[in-house]
Amino acid sequence: MATLPPRHDHLQVNFCKTVGCENFACSDEERYVIQYLNPQRPAIVCKKCGAFPPLLSNQLIHDEWRRLRKHESDGLPACRNIECKNLGLSIYHHKHLYHAFGYSGERQRYRCKACQSTFVDKWSGENKKLDIQEQLLALLFTGYSVQEICSKLGINPKTFYDHINQIASRCRKKQALFDMRWFGQVEQYQLATHHQALQPQSHNGVQWLVTAEPQSGYVVSQHVSYDEADVSASQDFDSHISEPFTPNRYVESSFLADIGKSSQHDNLTLRERIDAKYQNILARNNVEDPLGNYHQLHHPKKGRLVFPPYTSYAHFYNLKLQCDPKKPLIMYLTQEPLLRSAVISIYQDRINDHSMHLLYVDEPYLWNKHQSHGKIDIVHMGWWQDRWAISSQTHRDSNQDIEKGICYIAGPTSDPDYWLSHASINAVHKYQAKFQAHFASFINEPRRKARPAGIIPLLDIFRAWNNLCSQNKQGQTPAMKQGLIHHPLSLRQLLA
Ligand SMILES: [Zn+2]
Ligand SMILES: [Zn+2]
Incomplete structure (x- = not known):
């Protein structure tokens, strides 16, 4: 007799995900038919509404979240033991979790009260490599x-990457201090999430999820569905799981992409584009897994590809833990069940008590939020019969009609007029596009296509640069727009 995957640490994400269905967020087994005959597609079928959400291991979501947290805290003075409940909680904000424990050279050493492991504040004191790192x-x-x-600075590639890793570590530390302040001081959380392939030309399957504050472009969180740890270490980490009906956290190297299940469409109306996306989604073996639309998949040569839903659920779980549950929450997503199912599952409590707004947003780059939009068309689309509101405006320079759509998924006030004006996803699109453009030669270097690990420190550096250094025409950085600081940081200040 098949059963639902067991709850883990308050996490249970296996239930009907149709907001409004009687079985929504309910994990009673008798309400579902559990389907595990097709090992490619273990799912439950809701006896009420017929939805068929794929199954996931709650424990593996938690394990993936620990991996994300371990990476984020790399460089911070915090417990680094992946088994410990204090993992990633820094001494800046959680002093009570640690004892001062002597010195290592000039640096203060600390000991974790929970697991007794020790660490030093790695980046306290001045950066002795400031000049070369600033130039680099x-x-x-x-x-x-x-x-x-390398040739300009007279260094070899090994030294180059050592510098990059140190810079990334400093950036994570600096960024963590601003993030803490951001989560504490904003009055309501407004977040926009988008995902895309990290290396679109490599077909290596690595997904890159970014969540940003949509008005300022302050990037709050980003993760990739790729674990750079070597195979043996990761295998050990998953071997304690024995849930036969849930996908593994790591994509098997024998996993083959489906053939020809997605199609690119140009010159479509917005409505046709949204509809085509729904068709692509339904063509997947697992609706929450974008790898199901890959024509080819070249697995990374080192490290391991993570099954994207685990990274997505962990990404939103991580966000949830950072947000004050009493503050209002608004979330905009790109049209994608990988994100939607994760948000609905992780925020089931907020969705049940109507204390968050959740929307799909499809917004063209040129959309002007200060300009009014035309008449609103309401259309129901996809298997889910999602209710989209679509409107258009005329772009002033080109005289071109451009369309924007929103789909209100959950929350208390679905007024399409309001959301068409306010909901926005462009900041996060632009962030990802800018990264791809800035580092195109780095990302698409032939050897790197199968070795995404080298890009990960660059992502951490880019996020800190985007939030703290990069200015708009008025000289404002995203951190300044969010009231976190009064001036931009120079590269030198970022590295100091
Ligand atoms: Zn249902
Ligand atoms: Zn510890």
């Missing part, structure tokens, strides 16, 4: 290749 970063942001930078 300036060259990198100008678009020079690794080879060119």
